[in-house]
Amino acid sequence: MENEYYVCTGCGLLCDDIEVELEDGKVSKVNNACLKGVARLKECNRPAECRIDGAPASLEDAIIEAARILKEADSPVLFGMGNSTSQAQKNAIEVAKRTGAYFDDTSSFCQGPVVEAILENKIRTCTLDEVKDKADVIVYWGADPSNSHPRHLSKYTYFPRGKERQRGWEEDRTAICIDVRKSDTATICGDKFYQIPPQADEELLNALANGLSGKVPKVSFGMGPKKILELANMLKKAEFGVICVGLGLVYSLEEIEPLVRLMDKLNEVSNFHLIPMVGQYNMRGSNHNLHEETGYINRVKFTGNDVEHGAHCSVVELLRARTVDAALIIGSDPMSSLPGSIAKELLDISVITIDPCNTLTSRKAKVSIPAATAGSECGGTAVRMDGVEVEFKAMTETDRMCDAEILERIMGEL
Amino acid sequence: MTNALEIYQLLPKTNCKQCGKATCMAFAAALLSREVVVDDCPPLKEDKFKENYEKLSEIITPAGEASESGMIVHTEKCIGCGNCVVACPVNVAEDPYGAGSGNAPTSDNVILRVEDGVVRLSNVSQCRRFGKNKILCNGCIVTCPTKAIEFV
Amino acid sequence: MGFGQFLKAPEYDIKIITYRDIFQSTALESSGCGDEYAERSAVILLDKGDMKKMVLKDGRKAVLKNNFGRVVVHLRPSDYDEGHEGIGYMTNSPWSNALVSSETGGSGVPKFKMITASISDAKDEKVTSFDE
């Protein structure tokens, strides 16, 4: 069979074996993608409208108005990026440089610290293709891919046959889940599910490191040394192990160090890698692109040729401290994803959104610019959760503009 | 999981042959494979079997929903993760480098594939739970995160 | 009918753990402002024992309240095999985010996974809408 395959932009897994059927120039059927991917690749129920101050406007006017707001703002911020192509991200960085803006992305309150540690070579990583071909021990920690990245286990980690894993999952692989709740993924892992209380992750990381060093591992919650050693031994015996780190683990750690220490320990006695369960399809791309430009993965401010970096440049602190007076938000919906007490600050500043769909943020925005959906309506490149660059092409034609082009046009007006 | 014996226990057990089968046990087996429907047993509709009739109707979901091998997909629960597609031994045998390796199926002979975000069955007669040499394979049941696949 | 109906709705303290649900995320992809998204998000799942203790009934609504916000959501018993006394589960959404602390200690990362709130019967109040 000769098939044309497309890439799904539904999540950071960027599945590259998607088949589509078109009807009247629209995606009518999506095969091989999961439910989440199908929802992403088919048109949204409420596409964004082009509006200025709530009134319908032409794209031309909206772009001019957006540029005016950014130019006149004392202290603008550009934010979002996780659902944008790499080209759009690079263009956004240019806009930020030109306007002396803050620049941050969603990784700032998601997987940022982990990706940073990987890019700085503090943590050993590998590609998902290597996992498929070699991994025998797969750990999901604070992650529930069955709901966040539905094809993670079937496409790369647990179920597929790989070069050195030919005998199938029952014999060749072990999947372990560590979480505060018995998630769908935990159910699949069966008796390899280790339930821990909220905020106990650091304790378990340390206990495992101790167990691997031959000390008796102790924790303050109901998990005995025997059980911890059993887990530590499974990790130790791995020929090729991988820890897939979810937000559950990231959020419960004050600092990334305990995780780095466990990874170091694991690599003394075994062979372990780490992959961050990056949510949005090109969140990691944004980290890479900014890193290339500035040496930082997120949270920066451009002033002339200088780049300032730190937590105070994060979108959350900028809003909390009311440092910014305008925001250009690209492919993100902070009104629903940030704490309400922080998101409400967006109501007091001039907000511009670029998004394919109507969101809580776009509806409150001063300027809302509709964009084509990357993946179905426009092509580009993106960086998969494991750092591999993936190129994708459009499935349909559209008269909506891609976010990269919209940003270029805004740049032209500055 | 239902078996023929359980179904038999709920039948009149008179071997009256009104259904066209030689014995109630044969009818039970036919029910299980969805060859006949509960209503094909006339005595069951009598008042004294009312409870059994209702129970059976509950166990034996109408044909159409279930495939010939007794496989039912609760599409409303399916998330299209493809775990069953990749784990199914028939899929692996028929399409080792496509479905069996986690990718889009490249063979028309696979049993399970994901279309429009939910699993779709084809060639069910190839299912290992079907036919003369059937075994109690459960590759697609234990790998499903949402219990969307069931055999009756 | 318990005593609950005669008293001012009693309040209990709970911890809330947030999680992701694919059906909810799918509804978000289709439309973050749609009804289905609200139906799937504005829900808290409680331990069955807790529901009994707090005289809260399946299918009713609850007020969740703390220093940062207040929301009315649907109330349902969870179907986990093991009990989870004192802990309620909610999907990540504007409803759970309304209760997340604005304190970050300057780190730039809100404490999304550490929510404590009081819970009480919402009587006749409508589920909070972010979609006015």
Ligand code: SF4
């Ligand atoms: S797992 Fe992610 S990339 Fe793959 S089909 Fe589902 S949403 Fe798309």
Ligand code: SF4
């Ligand atoms: S394993 Fe279950 S949820 Fe996943 S595709 Fe198969 S039936 Fe659907």
